[in-house]
Amino acid sequence: MLRKTFRDLRKNWISFLSVFLMSFICLFIFTGIFHFGQQMGITGKQFSKNSHLADSTLTVANFNEPKEAQTKKLSSVKQFAHRSVGRYQNEQFSLTILSFDHSYTSKPQVIRGAKLSDQAGIWLDEDFFQANEQQLGDYFSIDNQRYEILGTVRQPEFIYHTENKDQPLPNHKKSGYAYLSEQYFDQLPIYPSHQLLLKTNKDSNIPWLENELSDIWGDEYLQLTETNNGSGLSIFLDRVTQVQRLAFLFSSLFLLLTLITIEATMRRFVKQQQIAILKAQGFSGWSILLHYLSFSMIVTFFGSVLGCFLGPKLLSPALLSAIGKQFSVPKWLEVQTTLGYAIVAVITFLSMLITLIPVLPLVNQLPAVIMQKQSTQRFKRVWLEQTRLWSYLPFSLQWTLRDIQRNIRRAVLGIFGAMGCMLLLIAALGIKDSINFSLDSVFNDTYHYQEKVSFKRPMSAQDRHSTVQHLTSDYQWMEQQSVKLLKGSKEQTVQATIVSNGRQLNLPEIELKNLTANQVALSEALAKDLNVTAEETLYIKLQQQILPVSIKKLLPISSPQGIFLSQRTWENLKQPFEPQSLLLKEKNQLAPSPLIAGRSEKLQQFKDSQALIEGILTIVSLLILAALTLGITIMMNCHLLIFSERFIEFATLKVLGFTKWEVLSLSFLETTLLTLLGWLLGIPAGWLFLNTYVALLSTGQQQYLPHLSFQSLMLASLVLFACMLLVQAYLNNRINRIDFATALKPAE
Known part of the structure; x- marks a missing residue:
């Protein structure tokens, strides 16, 4: 039986190649992306550990030794x-x-x-x-x-x-x-700015510590910030989480498709094998069962082990060269993980369980019963044949619809193959569209300025007047600072953007200057994190003040994220408007001044943002390649299973006098119909998956908006139907090679 196993693998290597490829790609992508995520995480963690990085940073107006002594005595503070x-x-x-x-x-x-x-x-x-x-x-x-x-x-x-x-x-x-x-x-x-760097106990309560520090420092207390929420570290940690989420998301999808491919491959293979003959020759049910389990075990095991080995060797370095150069670390540490090999064991075990579905119902039956089922199948008329419409349909469509209704499971598998291919293509092409759409939304719809001028210090009313008195074009002042939003017991540090009247920062669906009293706008992503809706009341914690604000509108905005207020609302909250930057409609309108700290051009910001997503697009390119490979593989397996169950029908049609082109057109019609149904279902499924994918890519600083362009949808559709034509060409070759004598020989 062992010799037969390897002989069958050698003779049917094309059938099992798809299973090998699916398991290889599944582990290659998972281990490659996850290994890179682990490498980033461990490198950042060790870097922070070697630097004895503070847990929190307390910003105060001035240093004060007595208050520092009181701070040091707090139970949650170990050192500063x-x-x-x-x-x-x-x-x-x-x-x-x-x-x-x-x-x-x-x-x-x-x-x-x-x-x-x-x-x-x-x-x-x-x-x-x-x-x-x-x-x-x-x-x-x-x-x-x-x-x-x-x-x-x-x-x-x-x-x-x-x-x-x-x-x-x-x-x-x-x-x-x-x-x-x-x-x-x-x-x-x-x-x-004067800061105290605090090392705190692991179980310290940050809100409680903040209250204690504000009591000690009084008016000199400005802000307490957790180090991991700082701009540099938070972006790095967000990217680590982002990469690891992508590894699990796509590997889960590929694992599902791998198991479906295994089931289709083994069902087709079992139909080609004579289990009844093996049982009649005296082989026990257990030996036959182990024989068929060994196929999925061997092929899946070797495919996944190869993917597990090559992923960290090939994919991780490629991602490191694309993404890692954005971060500044002493050196990237090497990591070793056994998780990939644990996934190998899981995939191998699941593939063996899936193999039981087509094999287990047969191994416990008598040889005569198995043969009788294979030769005496009977079908009733399907419900569609009872309608008046049936007689008006052409024979080819009647034959195809009858076959689909009599073999629902087989048809569902064919539809799923096309749907899976379309889903992967939409996800791969859609993420690029979503990123580009989000960047266009920010730099064309939200940012209407051409130059942003930053100042060395917050600008008083007198400074602002003297700065803009000679400007001839539109401008808008903007103040940005970190504040804490309170919703019940939940507290989150966010960025508050306060602007004067103007349209250089153009928020969607709202005009900030029209807001009254304490009304504010909130980005949708932040509202989702805080679980709030429009018209609710939130509280802003600013130094030692807690200020109530009413959410007027939730903004579907990509960037900037946070809470948005007009100058009038900010001043209604008894806060001084002291902007740090000026948004200009035209470049080089502001004369040089000692107060100017720097100038940022919108065009250069846009180019830098495009460079920032280079690493993500590397993963996207990989996923497009995987989508093509998996799409062809899934559809090939599904339609080969259909062929293995229908080759007797094809042979019978040929004997009855149907020409070669008539038989091939029947096969083509069914393939096209199943692919079309899969295409229709794949579009909404792909859109849902794209939304999930985009949500995982988004960070606290940048929320990507899901978008699929018409061109990408058409390209995905063309690729899907091109895959269908390749599969149909292979099926046509198989149909032309049918041996009538073998196909029509009675099973008994």
């Missing part, structure tokens, strides 16, 4: 460190400058040069250092003050560092960070 942070910017570069106090908390890792010390020197961001081709010992100038470059560093808080939130992609040549000792930091011409 001082740090001052400021931003220096000129026409060539933007540099975030930090001080250090020799504490181990949030200590940057020195990559090259001397250790951090009180020397009169500077330690530059390693990426900024390399991009600008600096050398150790060179002098770096900040506002006419020269500092010797003593070394380079990396810090996990800047693992994804951009000049501001409007710059979607790191530009290490123009933006970076640097460290100075406290003595030399105080001499800089910048506006610093």
Whole structure:
């Protein structure tokens, strides 16, 4: 029986190749993507651990030793460190400058040069250092003050560092960070923020800690931020979660399709085998059952093991080169995981269970009963034949509809093959459409400005007036800051965007200037996280104040995310409007000023955003290839099963005098009809899957909007029907090679 197993595998290798490919692709994609996600996660975790990264950052107006002593005595605070942070910017570069106090908390890792010390020197961001081709010992100038470059560093808080939130992609040549000792930091011409870096107990309650700190610091308390919610780390952690979700989502779909392919392949193979003859020759039911289980076990096992081995070797490095370069880490760590091989065992076990479906009903029956069932099948007239419409249908359509109604399970399998192919194609092509649609929505519909000017300090009313008094084009002031939204016991830190009258920030379905009293708008994605609806009341927690606001509208917006207020609403809440940026309708309208920190062009932001999604599009390209392979494989298996159950009918039609083209047209009609039904069902199924896929790709900073263009829908449809024609061409070849004598020989 073992020799027969390998002989049958060799003779029917084409039939089992599809199962091998499906299991290979399933594990190749899963292990490749998941391994890369693990590599990112472990690298980030180890980077944070080596830097003794603080758990939270307390921003205060000024340092105060007595209050610091009280803070240190809190039960949830284990240790803390001082740090001052400021931003220096000129026409060539933007540099975030930090001080250090020799504490181990949030200590940057020195990559090259001397250790951090009180020397009169500077330690530059390693990426900024390399991009600008600096050398150790060179002098770096900040506002006419020269500092010797003593070394380079990396810090996990800047693992994804951009000049501001409007710059979607790191530009290490123009933006970076640097460290100075406290003595030399105080001499800089910048506006610093004073921070306490807190290491807290694992079970500490952040809202309770926040209340304690606000009581201690009083008016000097500004904000408490969890380090993982910082812009750099949060983007990195979101991307890790995003990658791992994609691994499970697509592997689950591929696993389902693999099991369906196995069932179709084994059902067709069992029909070609004479189980009755094996039983008549004395083979036991157990030996026959193990014989057929071995097919799925061997093919699935070797396919999935090969995919499990090659995924981390080939796919993970490709993803690392596309996505990993966006992040700044000392080095990417190698990881080893046994999860892939556990999935191999699961897939192999499930494939053996699926094989029982066509085999188990036969192995326990007598040989005569098995043969009788194969030769004495009888069919009744189907319900459609009782209608008046039936007599008006052509014979080919009558024959096809009768066959479909008598073999519903077989027809469903054929429909599912086409639907699965269409679903994968829509998901693969649709995600690219969704990303492009979301970017177009942001930069064409939401952002109407051409240039965004950022300032070194919040602008007072007098500063604003003197800045714009000579402007001839439209403009709009914008203030952005982090606030906490409260809904019941749930608390979430979000970005509040406050704008003056104008249309440079054009929100969908609402005009902020028309809002009255305490009315605000909220992005739909954030509303979903908070489980709130329009007309509900939320509370904004700002320093020590809790302010009630009414949600006027939920916005279907891709970016920016958060809560949106007009200047009038903000001032109604007794808050000063002190914007940090100015949105201009035309570029280069604002004259140079010492207050200007930087300028961002919308066109460059759009190009950077497109570069940012390069890694995602790499996965999309892979999925398009997988969709083509799996689509052809699924449809081939489904229609070969139909052929294996109908080759006697084809032979009979030939003997009765039907021409070759008439027989082939009957087969083509059924294939086309089943594919058409699968296409119709695949469109809504693909759209639902695309919505799920897009939701997993979205992050707290960027919500992608599901979209499928007409061109992509037509392309997916053309590919589906091209796959159908390839399958039909193979079926035509099989029909032409039918041996009449073998096909029409009675089973008994």
